[in-house]
Amino acid sequence: MKSVLIGMSGGVDSSVAAALLKDRGYKVIGATMRLWTYSDNENSKHEGCCAESAVEDARRVCDKLGIDFYVMNFKELFREKVVDDFVDEYKRGRTPNPCIACNRYLKFDALLKKALAMGIDYVATGHYAKIERDEKGKYTLKVSDAAKKDQSYVLYNFTQEQLAHTLMPLGEYSKDRVREMARSLGLAVADKPDSQEICFVENDDYAGFIREYSGYTPKPGKILDINGNVIGEHKGLIYYTIGQRKGIGAYGRPMFVMKINPQDNTITLGEKGMEFSSSLIASEVNFISGEMPKEPIRVQAKVRYQASPASATVYPMEDGRIKVEFDEPQRAITPGQSVVLYDKDTVLGGGIVE
Secondary structure, eight states: OOEEEEEOOSSHHHHHHHHHHHHTTOEEEEEEEEOOOGGGSTTOOOOSTTSHHHHHHHHHHHHHHTOEEEEEEOHHHHIIIIIHHHHHHHHTTOOOOHHHHHIIIIIIIIHHHHHHHTTOOEEEOOOSEEEEEOTTSOEEEEEOSSGGGOOGGGGTTOOHHHHHTEEOTTTTOOHHHHHHHHHHTTOTTTTOOOOOSOTTSGGGOHHHHHHHHHOOOOOOEEEEOTTSOEEEEESOGGGOOTTOOTTSOOOSSOEEEEEEETTTTEEEEEETTTTEEEEEEEEEEEETTSOOOSSOEEEEEESSTTSOOEEEEEEEOTTSOEEEEEEEEEEOOOTTSEEEEEETTEEEEEEEEO
């Protein structure tokens, strides 16, 4: 009997994934990763995926399913790889995606290594995506059958070795169907709301978190127009992101953040339509096949989680980076976010936008 360690957040997705794997004949072990989060603060009322209540929800689900359950401490690694990086990126005028970093360094690296060291064959999660093998025997990552819930965007850092030891049983189901299965199993989390916020940032107050966590004091600076003229004063770079419209002041017409420059502590605004770009450079590039293309390739590319895939050409660069040129300009291409590359329903890879 093959064994699988499933990361359990206390939510409905990972709970049903555990049940499906058990039904398919695996020996299933549940594990909640204890991560550094503001819920560790005794005054917090946080009820998100890393809260103490979430650990207890996961424990109760495992009891109901009759499987073993562990709590594993990854706080320091999470603080180093996810939280500190998040803070540093914002201070540099960039906008990171901490969920991508968590998947890359925690769920499919540290947790997998832990599982293999315990003699367990696989790790699993409740992500909405699919893992298959192509005609050449290569592992591939596919988009979820439920397009609205597809989470492949945050999973592009997989290696072949990681995919060989990973299971994602929810890729063929819709969210409604998952909740129905949870109800039929009598799981108390069947109607538990999805967590929408970053687990270590309370009330989505990024700037407040950065100030409190790092002791950083945002420095006001100049707001420029696209011609370099001073048109206002900003309250600190961490309060802004590319494409932002609200909270930048009134100028008599719609204005958007076009550029954030930490070198001279300025932000540049432009009018509607100016926030579109036709190309980007990405670093920290990963191709799931393990092979960087030697020639330009045609892809569909997403520049943010909720974006629609857009036709583009990828040009490999000699230094390991890639240049992505879009057929049609894309709105608010943001440094620190990821560009993820697709060939129809297959995730090719991605990188961090520079």
